[in-house]
Each structure stands twice: as structure tokens, then as C-alpha cells.
Amino acid sequence: MALVDRPLSRPGAQTSYPLDLTDPHPLAAPDAFWRQVARFAIIGIFLIMFGAFLDLARLLLLPVVSAAVVGVMLGPLARLAARARVPGWLFATATVLLLIGLLQALTVMVSAPLIDWAGRLPEFTGLMKEKLQAFERGFAALRALQDSLSRFGAGSAGAGIDLASFGQAALGFLTPALGEVMLFFATLFFVLLDRDDLRRGLILMFKDQDDRLRVIRILNDIERNLSRYIGTVTVINFAVGLITAAGAWVLGFSNPALLGAAAFVANYIPYVGPAVMLVVLLAVGVVSFSSLAYAGLAPLLYLGLTTTEGHFVTPNIVGRRLTLNPLAVFLSLAFWTWLWGPVGAFLSVPLLIFGLVIANHLVFEEEGELPA
Numbered sequence: 001m002a003l004v005d006r007p008l009s010r011p012g013a014q015t016s017y018p019l020d021l022t023d024p025h026p027l028a029a030p031d032a033f034w035r036q037v038a039r040f041a042i043i044g045i046f047l048i049m050f051g052a053f054l055d056l057a058r059l060l061l062l063p064v065v066s067a068a069v070v071g072v073m074l075g076p077l078a079r080l081a082a083r084a085r086v087p088g089w090l091f092a093t094a095t096v097l098l099l100i101g102l103l104q105a106l107t108v109m110v111s112a113p114l115i116d117w118a119g120r121l122p123e124f125t126g127l128m129k130e131k132l133q134a135f136e137r138g139f140a141a142l143r144a145l146q147d148s149l150s151r152f153g154a155g156s157a158g159a160g161i162d163l164a165s166f167g168q169a170a171l172g173f174l175t176p177a178l179g180e181v182m183l184f185f186a187t188l189f190f191v192l193l194d195r196d197d198l199r200r201g202l203i204l205m206f207k208d209q210d211d212r213l214r215v216i217r218i219l220n221d222i223e224r225n226l227s228r229y230i231g232t233v234t235v236i237n238f239a240v241g242l243i244t245a246a247g248a249w250v251l252g253f254s255n256p257a258l259l260g261a262a263a264f265v266a267n268y269i270p271y272v273g274p275a276v277m278l279v280v281l282l283a284v285g286v287v288s289f290s291s292l293a294y295a296g297l298a299p300l301l302y303l304g305l306t307t308t309e310g311h312f313v314t315p316n317i318v319g320r321r322l323t324l325n326p327l328a329v330f331l332s333l334a335f336w337t338w339l340w341g342p343v344g345a346f347l348s349v350p351l352l353i354f355g356l357v358i359a360n361h362l363v364f365e366e367e368g369e370l371p372a
Contacts, residue, residue: 054339062340063184069350071191073230075223078195092192096185109261214361221357226350232317237267240309244277244302251298253288267306269345270333274306328352 054061074095081091191198203215245260253259262280266273278299285295332352336344 051339058340059180060183062343063180064187065351066343066347067184067187067191069226069347071188071195072223072226073350074192074227075195076227078192088193088195092189095192096189099188100185106261106265109258218358218361221361222354225353225357229349229353233268233314236309236314236317237264240264240267240305243305247301248281248298251285251294253284253298259284263302267309269342270310270329270349272333272337272345274302274310277306278303324349324352324356328356 077095078088078091082088199219202219203212206212206215241260241262241264244263245256248256248259259281263277266277281299281302282296285298286292289295329349329352333345333348336348336351338344340347
């Protein structure tokens with residue numbers, strides 16, 4: 001055992017105890033401990049301030065980030081267009097016009113049935129009340145509670161519920177503002193137009209050659225994984241929408257094409273989209289059919305379809321290249337939905353892929369291969 005004695009600093013000082021330099025578990029110095037605590041505190045403060053920034057700048061960041069993500073998804077198509085000598089401005093313009101046309105077609109397809117259902121709302125209310133007579137006892141307690149709250153609200157100013165205000169707030173939450181839509185398409189146009197310049201500028205921000213190679217690998221992997229994910233999910237969602245429309249037509253629903261399109265769009269949002277679609281199928285089934293058991297058949301079949309797709313089909317196809325942990329997907333969905341609403345729910349998985357690719361290159365060891 002090697003022992004070292006501290007020399008006396010001055011005459012009369014206390015003799016120091018010997019230090020064992022071969023001790024494999026020395027006691028951590030208090031200064032080092034508090035420095036580590038300070039680092040964690042600074043990181044926590046940064047994350048809190050960054051989250052507040054994302055919330056406060058939502059009107060600007062949401063369309064810009066959405067356009068950037070969609071632009072990365074369309075990267076392989078832009079590369080194919082460049083190889084075919086299609087001008088960048090022509091590809092960007094055609095892509096934006098195509099997306100605007102798809103959005104307009106979807107709006108027209110959805111708005112007509114919604115206007116019709118809104119006009120028949122009193123009829124639907126009477127039908128729902130008639131169909132739910134079997135649950136009269138269960139709803140009696142809820143009605144009693146509602147009457148009590150109504151009497152309390154009549155005697156207290158401001159305690160009543162304004163359904164018109166609630167509906168307006170819900171519509172404002174679900175419908176993006178016109179300015180955000182215009183900002184999204186404008187940003188997407190310039191992202192597609194200046195794609196190569198943006199990529200080159202990001203790479204040249206780093207001086208070291210190894211750092212530049214690492215950035216190239218990260219950008220290539222993000223584009224490859226994100227494009228593969230959105231392409232595969234689009235094909236799977238199209239199959240889900242087609243099966244849903246066919247099932248709705250077989251069961252006798254009045255507008256199976258609309259239900260299929262809704263299932264196609266809803267399946268882009270994990271967990272939340274299929275849950276909303278279940279409620280829609282149940283409500284339409286209760287209104288359309290006389291039997292509650294027959295009305296519940298479509299939601300039951302749709303639940304089996306989405307369960308099979310979500311737990312077996314999509315993980316086996318998408319997860320071959322980039323494994324997505326279900327807990328990570330759920331937490332990402334919860335966070336971005338809470339922060340940015342329905343659009344954040346759509347962006348949750350792509351942003352999770354961004355984070356996983358960057359973490360794989362910066363945290364884990366990389367292979368010594370040059371990027372393609």
C-alpha cells in the first residue's frame with residue numbers, strides 16, 4: 001500500500017492523516033458533487049425555457065417545423081426529380097400545388113356530409129335518445145347531477161356552460177388558421193427549392209472533417225428513415241382506409257367512402273386517431289341502424305383491424321430499420337399533442353425519429369464507413 005503524508009503547512013499545525021492513493025473507491029470531493037448538481041440544474045432550466053419557447057412561438061414554429069419535416073420526407077422525390085433534370089422551382093411549385101389540391105379535395109369531401117349532418121342534428125338527437133332507452137337507468141344519475149349543476153348555475157353568475165363558445169373554441173383548436181396554412185406552404189416551397197443549399201450550409205457550419213462526415217451521416221439517415229417511415233405508413237393507412245370503406249359498404253353505411261377517407265387520415269396519428277374513428281363509427285352506426293348490437297359491429301371490426309395493424313403489421317415493417325419503442329412513441333405523442341395539438345400529434349413520430357437518429361450517431365459508437 002503506497003502511503004503519502006501531507007507536509008505541514010506551518011509549525012504547530014495538526015498532523016494530517018495518510019492518504020491511500022491505491023483506494024479504488026475514493027470519496028468524491030464536495031466541490032465535484034455540487035458542480036455536477038449545477039450542470040443538471042442548468043440543463044433542467046434550459047429544457048423548461050425551451051419548452052416555454054416552443055409554446056409561446058407556436059404560431060410561427062408549428063407551420064415552419066411541419067414544412068421542414070414534410071420537406072425532408074419528400075427528399076427522395078426531389079432527388080429523383082433532379083436526376084431527371086426537372087428544375088427545382090418546377091418541382092417545388094408542382095408539389096405545393098398538389099398538396100393544396102389534396103387539401104381542398106379533402107375539405108370538400110368532408111364538409112358536405114358535415115353540413116348535412118348539422119342540418120339533421122335535431123333528428124339525430126331524437127334517434128339517439130330513442131336508441132339509448134336501454135341505458136335509461138344508467139343515465140338517470142347523470143341527469144340528476146346535471147339538474148343539480150344547472151340549478152346551482154342559475155343562482156351563481158357565470159356558472160352556466162355556453163355551448164356556442166365551447167363549440168367555437170373546439171373548432172378553433174381543430175382548424176388551423178389561414179395564416180399558418182399560408183406560412184406552411186410558403187416555407188415548404190422554399191425548403192424544396194433551396195434543399196441542396198440548406199444541406200450544404202448545414203454541413204459547412206462545422207470546420208472539422210470528422211464533424212462534417214458525422215453531419216452527412218445524420219442527414220442521410222434522417223431522410224432515409226423518415227421517407228421510409230412515411231411511405232410505408234401511407235401504404236398501410238391506404239389499406240386500412242380501403243378495408244374500412246369496404247366494410248362500411250358491406251354493413252350498409254350511407255357514406256362508406258367518407259368513412260374510409262377518415263380512417264386513412266386518422267391512422268397517421270397513433271392511438272388518438274383510431275380512438276376518434278371508433279367513436280365516429282359508433283355514433284354513425286347508432287344513428288343509421290335500429291339495433292345497438294349491429295351498430296357496434298363496425299367499431300368492433302375496426303378495433304380488430306387497427307390492433308392487428310398497429311401491433312403486428314407496422315412494427316414488423318417499419319421496425320426493421322429503426323426500432324420505435326412503444327413507450328417512447330406514446331410519450332412523444334402525449335408531449336407534442338399537449339404542446340401543439342393535433343398537428344403536434346402528427347409530428348410526434350417524425351420528431352421522435354429525428355431524435356433517435358441523432359442520438360444513435362452522437363451517443364453510440366459509429367461504424368467507420370464513409371457516407372454515400
